[in-house]
Amino acid sequence: MKRMKMGAVLVGAMILSLLSGCGKSDNADVVKEMQKQYNKYVTLDESAYKGLTYTETHTEVTEDTINSDISNLLSQYASHTDVTDRAATWGDAVNIDYVGSVDGKEFNGGSTQGAGTQITLGSSGYIDNFDEQIVCHTPGDAFDVVVTFPDDYGVDDLNGKEATFKTTLNYIVETTTPTYTDAFVASNTDYKTTDEYETAMRKKHEEEYKESDLNTDKQNLLQQVIDAATITQYPEEEIKQRVQEVTDSMTETAQANGIDLETYLSHYGYTSDTFQAEVKSSVESYIREKMVISKISEEQNITVSEKEKEAKVQDLLGQTGLSDVDTLNKQYGYKDEDYYFMVLEDKIIDFIYTNAVAASATDATADEASPASAATPDAE
Numbered sequence: 001m002k003r004m005k006m007g008a009v010l011v012g013a014m015i016l017s018l019l020s021g022c023g024k025s026d027n028a029d030v031v032k033e034m035q036k037q038y039n040k041y042v043t044l045d046e047s048a049y050k051g052l053t054y055t056e057t058h059t060e061v062t063e064d065t066i067n068s069d070i071s072n073l074l075s076q077y078a079s080h081t082d083v084t085d086r087a088a089t090w091g092d093a094v095n096i097d098y099v100g101s102v103d104g105k106e107f108n109g110g111s112t113q114g115a116g117t118q119i120t121l122g123s124s125g126y127i128d129n130f131d132e133q134i135v136c137h138t139p140g141d142a143f144d145v146v147v148t149f150p151d152d153y154g155v156d157d158l159n160g161k162e163a164t165f166k167t168t169l170n171y172i173v174e175t176t177t178p179t180y181t182d183a184f185v186a187s188n189t190d191y192k193t194t195d196e197y198e199t200a201m202r203k204k205h206e207e208e209y210k211e212s213d214l215n216t217d218k219q220n221l222l223q224q225v226i227d228a229a230t231i232t233q234y235p236e237e238e239i240k241q242r243v244q245e246v247t248d249s250m251t252e253t254a255q256a257n258g259i260d261l262e263t264y265l266s267h268y269g270y271t272s273d274t275f276q277a278e279v280k281s282s283v284e285s286y287i288r289e290k291m292v293i294s295k296i297s298e299e300q301n302i303t304v305s306e307k308e309k310e311a312k313v314q315d316l317l318g319q320t321g322l323s324d325v326d327t328l329n330k331q332y333g334y335k336d337e338d339y340y341f342m343v344l345e346d347k348i349i350d351f352i353y354t355n356a357v358a359a360s361a362t363d364a365t366a367d368e369a370s371p372a373s374a375a376t377p378d379a380e
Helices: 007-019 030-041 063-076 182-188 194-228 236-256 261-266 272-299 306-320 325-332 336-354 361-369
Strands: 053-055 079-083 093-102 105-111 117-120 142-148 162-176 357-359
Touching: 030 272, 030 336, 053 194, 063 194, 105 162, 182 194, 194 272, 194 336, 236 261, 236 272, 261 272, 272 336, 306 325, 306 336
Parallel strands: 053 357
Antiparallel strands: 079 162, 093 105, 093 117, 093 162, 142 162
8 A cells, every 4th residue: 555666676687587597598608608699799998997996985884874773673672562441643653454445445565454554643654644644543442544555556457536434543652762771782693782782883884885885886887887888789588588577577476466468467567568678778788797797707718617617506595494406496597507607607797806906985085185286277
C-alpha cells in the first residue's frame, strides 16, 4: 500500500543479478573467446586507462553515525507495551488492519488480511492524508480512511483514483528505552564504558568506510575508462538474447506469484514498454563494460587461470552460504564464463587503479585556492 518509490531500484538490481548469470559458453579459454568476439569493435587508447588522475574519496565518521549506533543499541533492549486506553496522536506507533477498495471493489495489495501491520503516525510512508485520519481514534475504533492515489502511483488501476480503506485501530505501541550509561554498556555489550563503546564503533565505521571508499574510487575510474572507449558495433544478437532471458526469468517470477508479467511489473511502477527499455539499457551498459574489459585484457596480456576461477567459486560459496557449485549455478544462473569474467573484471579494475594517480581532496582544494589558479583582483 506504500507508494512504490523503490520500484526502479529493486527491478534494476534484479536485472543486474540476472545479467551476471547469462551466457552459454563453457570453453576452457573463455577470456580469449571474449577477446575474439568483442575487441575488433572497441577503440581505446592506453592513455585512457593508464595514468588516470582521480580525487580520493574520504568519508568521515560523523557524530550522527555514532548517535545512530547508540540509538540502535538502545532499541534492541527497549520494552514495548500495547496500550488501548487512550487516543492515538502524531508520532505514535500503532497497529492497524485495513481493507482497501476503489469504486467498491477490493484491489490486490490493499489489505492487511487481518494480520495487522505497525506504522508510525507521521512517517508511515503511506499515501498522503492516510496517517492523519487515524490520529485521535482510540483502539477498537473501526472507521473509513479515504485517500486519493497519486496520478503517478505506478499501478494503472489505481493512478489518480480515490480509495476507501476500512480501518481498525488495534492498539498503540508504547516503547520504553533504557538509559545510555556505563552500566548499561557493560551489561549488554563487550565494552565497559560508553566511551569505549563509541571508540570501537568509530573504528569499525572507519574500516568500513575505507573499504567502501576504495571501491567507489575503483568504480569511478572504471566508469571513466568505459566512457572514454569508442564502440563501433554492439553484438545485437547477444543483446536480444540477454533481454529475452531477463524477460523470461521475470515472467517465471510473476507466474510463481500467481500473476502475469504486466501485473507483476505494475507493482514496481513499470509498464511492459518501460521495463523492456530498462532491461535493454542495463544489458547494453553491461556488455559495453564487458567489451572494454576484454579490450584491456588483451592489450595488457591479463588473463584468468583455472585456479583463480575456482577461488572465485569458493568465495561466492562462502558469501552465499551454499554448499556446492551446482546449487550456486542453479540459484543464480551462473555458468563457467561468468566466474571467469568476474575474476577478469576484478583484475582489470585493480590494474586501472594501480596505474592511476591519486590526488587527495585536500590537495585538490589547495590547488583550487593556490595563487596560480586564483583570480587576480583589478588594481585600483
